[in-house]
Amino acid sequence: xxxxxxxxxxxxxxxxxxxxxxxxxxxxxxxxxxxxxxxxxxxxxxxxxxxxxxxxxxxxxxxxxxxxxxxxxxxxxxxxxxxxxxxxxxxxxxxxxxxxxxxxxxxxxxxxxx
Amino acid sequence: xxxxxxxxxxxxxxxxxxxxxxxxxxxxxxxxxxxxxxxxxxxxxxxxxxxxxxxxxxxxxxxxxxxxxxxxxxxxxxxxxxxxxxxxxxxxxxxxxxxxxxxxxxxxxxxx
Numbered sequence: 215x216x217x218x219x220x221x222x223x224x225x226x227x228x229x230x231x232x233x234x235x236x237x238x239x240x241x242x243x244x245x246x247x248x249x250x251x252x253x254x255x256x257x258x259x260x261x262x263x264x265x266x267x268x269x270x271x272x273x274x275x276x277x278x279x280x281x282x283x284x285x286x287x288x289x290x291x292x293x294x295x296x297x298x299x300x301x302x303x304x305x306x307x308x309x310x311x312x313x314x315x316x317x318x319x320x321x322x323x324x325x326x327x328x
Numbered sequence: 329x330x331x332x333x334x335x336x337x338x339x340x341x342x343x344x345x346x347x348x349x350x351x352x353x354x355x356x357x358x359x360x361x362x363x364x365x366x367x368x369x370x371x372x373x374x375x376x377x378x379x380x381x382x383x384x385x386x387x388x389x390x391x392x393x394x395x396x397x398x399x400x401x402x403x404x405x406x407x408x409x410x411x412x413x414x415x416x417x418x419x420x421x422x423x424x425x426x427x428x429x430x431x432x433x434x435x436x437x438x439x440x
Contacts, residue, residue: 257432
């Protein structure tokens with residue numbers, strides 16, 4: 215049972231464009247939703263995270279939008295740059311993320327063309 | 329602070345051998361988590377440990393896999409009698425407590 219579904223699997227965006235990646239979850243007990251960025255040969259690095267008491271969180275060019283009723287959340291990358299080319303993973307967990315059992319989506323490979 | 333250190337970075341084992349993966353958490357972090365990543369897949373939680381205690385091993389295969397985090401030294405993920413299906417990237421993360429996970433660069437295990 216895939217508890218976190220991520221789409222699209224791959225995404226090509228022109229430099230300066232907006233990259234949008236979507237995730238849907240099933241377990242209503244999830245209360246912590248982070249996004250990770252992973253470059254080849256490296257471990258995932260936390261980009262931004264949100265809790266269900268807010269509908270949007272912005273950090274620089276990265277924004278998470280959260281729709282609790284639809285059980286969906288998305289990552290928007292504004293003014294996408296070639297350096298943003300990486301694989302992005304959404305994740306979800308219970309207990310505010312304190313217990314470490316993050317459930318990851320399958321990832322989106324983003325390519326930003328110059 | 330060197331971050332979460334994993335070694336070796338690459339490990340090749342023949343079927344039936346044992347694999348030992350090591351993880352040194354960030355300074356001040358007492359919580360360690362192991363994840364496995366298959367090609368083109370997301371990370372799958374395996375086990376959560378604190379010093380000398382296994383807190384949650386719900387993601388660990390029932391056989392051949394074990395993990396420890398001793399009072400002194402790194403956390404060890406041990407895979408006995410490896411099979412080709414164990415080939416994957418194994419990531420360790422650490423945290424000081426509630427969230428704030430930092431991942432290491434992983435160990436890529438290849439079973440030949």
